[in-house]
Amino acid sequence: MQSDRTEIPYYLVLRTGCQPYGLNADCHVVRREASLLLRAFARARGAPTSIADDAWNAFSGSESILPIGRTQIRAYALIRGTESEHQLRLLAAL
Known part of the structure; x- marks a missing residue:
């Protein structure tokens, strides 16, 4: 059974004063x-990632994050592209 990739958290966004986003x-x-x-x-296995492309612009707009607010965001890429289906299911369950 293949994982539904739209439900897997590829990124974790930590924002000052807010709950983290998956x-x-x-x-x-x-x-x-x-x-x-x-x-x-x-924090242990994710890679810090940039928040400067079009996808991040769409996310910031949908969450009403002003450009200055981006300085208060840390984002981690959780997926490296080599994960097995089992690993992806485990990640989705975290």
């Missing part, structure tokens, strides 16, 4: 909270 590959919000395990995973 975003899918298209930078659409798939969850508005993150478990302690997902946060720990992001």
Whole structure:
């Protein structure tokens, strides 16, 4: 059974004063909270990522994040592209 990639958090966004966001590959919000395990995973295994492309612009606009607010955001890429289906299901469950 293949994972539904629209429901897998590809990115974790940590924003000052707000709950963390889990975003899918298209930078659409798939969850508005993150478990302690997902946060720990992001910090330990995720790669810090840029928030400067069109997908991030769409996300920022949909969440009413002003350009200055981007300086208060840390984002981690959780997916490297080599994960197995099993690993993706585990990540979606965190």
